[in-house]
Amino acid sequence: MDSAVTMLPDHGHAHAHGMDYRIDFRPTAALATLTLPPGYTVRAESGAMVSMGGDVTLDSSMEGGLWGAVKRSAGGRSGFVSRFTGPGELALAPPAPGDVVPVELTGRPYAIAAHGYLASSDGVEIDTGWGGAKSFFASQSAFVLQASGIGVVLLSAFGALAHRTLAPGERHLVDTGHLIAWPADSHYTVRKATRSLFRSVTSGAGLVAEFTGPADLLLQTRDLRALATALTPHLPKSQGTTEGTDG
Numbered sequence: 449m450d451s452a453v454t455m456l457p458d459h460g461h462a463h464a465h466g467m468d469y470r471i472d473f474r475p476t477a478a479l480a481t482l483t484l485p486p487g488y489t490v491r492a493e494s495g496a497m498v499s500m501g502g503d504v505t506l507d508s509s510m511e512g513g514l515w516g517a518v519k520r521s522a523g524g525r526s527g528f529v530s531r532f533t534g535p536g537e538l539a540l541a542p543p544a545p546g547d548v549v550p551v552e553l554t555g556r557p558y559a560i561a562a563h564g565y566l567a568s569s570d571g572v573e574i575d576t577g578w579g580g581a582k583s584f585f586a587s588q589s590a591f592v593l594q595a596s597g598i599g600v601v602l603l604s605a606f607g608a609l610a611h612r613t614l615a616p617g618e619r620h621l622v623d624t625g626h627l628i629a630w631p632a633d634s635h636y637t638v639r640k641a642t643r644s645l646f647r648s649v650t651s652g653a654g655l656v657a658e659f660t661g662p663a664d665l666l667l668q669t670r671d672l673r674a675l676a677t678a679l680t681p682h683l684p685k686s687q688g689t690t691e692g693t694d695g
Contacts, residue, residue: 453552453553453554453558453601453629453631453664453666454551454552454554455549455552455611456550456551456552456600457550458471458549458550459471462550464550464552464569464600465552465569465570465571465598465599465600466485466488466569466570467482467483467484467485467488467490467569467600468482468483469481469482469483469550469600471548471549471550474547474548474608475546475547475607475608475609476545476546476547477541477545478541478546478547478548478604479498479539479540479541479548480539480540480541480548480550480566480602481537481538481539481540482537482538482539482540483536483537483538484504484532484533484534484535484536484537485535486534486535487533487534488533488534488535488569488570489531489532489533489570490532490538490567490568490569490570491529491530491531491568491572491574492529492530492531492532492540492566492567492568493530493565493566493567494508494529494530495543496530496540496541496566496567497530497532497538497539497540498539498540498541499537499538499539500532500536500537500538500539501536501537501538502536503534503535503536504532504533504534504535504536504537504538505532505533506531506532507530507531508528508529508530508531509528509531540566540567540602542566542604544604544606544672545606546604546605546606546607546608546668546670547604547605547607547608547609547668548566548602548603548604548605549602549605549609549666550600550601550602550603551600551601551603551629551666552599552600552601553572553595553596553597553598553599553600553601554598555596555597556596556631556632556633557594557595557596557631557632557633558594558595558596558601558629558631558632559592559593559594559595559629559630559631559632560592560593560594560595560601560603560628560629561592561593561627561628561629562592562593563604564603564604564605564628564629564666564668565593565595565601565603565604566602566603566604567601567602568595568599568600568601568602569599569600569601570599571597571598571599572595572596572597572598572599572600572601573595573596574593574594574595575593575594575596576592576593576594594632603628603629603666605628605666605667605668605669606668606670606671606672606675607668607669607670608668608669609628609666609667609668609669610666610667610668610669611664611666611667612664612665612666612667613661613662613663613664613665614659614660614661614662614663614664614665615662616661616662617660617661618660618661618662619658619659619660619661620658620659620661620665621656621657621658621659622656622657622658622659622665622667623655623656623671624638624655624656624657625671625673626668626669626670626671627657627665627667627668628666628667628668629665629666630657630659630663630665630666631663631664634659634660634663635659635660635663636657636658636659636660636663637657637658638655638656638657638658639655639656639658640656
């Protein structure tokens, strides 16, 4: 089975599918800078733009109509899609600290967790669809993005982005909080990390996605949920909670 995705160069200046790009400040505060030729369009998540040249044109719309906007909102994305058309320079960054990695789609569809998508080039179609219960538990999103076509996709990750290639028949378990992208036609199941529910809970590993190769998996090295859980005891109590305790 051919690979659904190819990792592109992510150090220094590079060129792919008609545009120049570079990724700076990796992997904790990554910034993607694209150089767009005249008439070249890049789609990006709403709010991803950091800066752009004066000749770059920005258009924001509800792609796919109202239902398309509803699906994107349900999938954790903005209801609007931003399109940037060259000529000029465009700088993009994800909302959370972490990495940005360029990958090349080669025709086969690729599934992307909603929080892992940043932008895509001409030639790539991004569709938000109901992923079913399996995709919901695997990526913690009821709607999963499906990228298809030929072109470049910029993926974002909390922490760094790790690439894991599975050989035919090889089994690999991924904590659902770390799964960013996987081949749309790959074979996987979602289950508890261990046979014992008690051990799954006490180990800190709840649900995992078990993939069987061949497959190319893209994983984030940190989990935003785990960070939020770790910070919760250190956050100040609300005024209402304090007053109720004193009373």
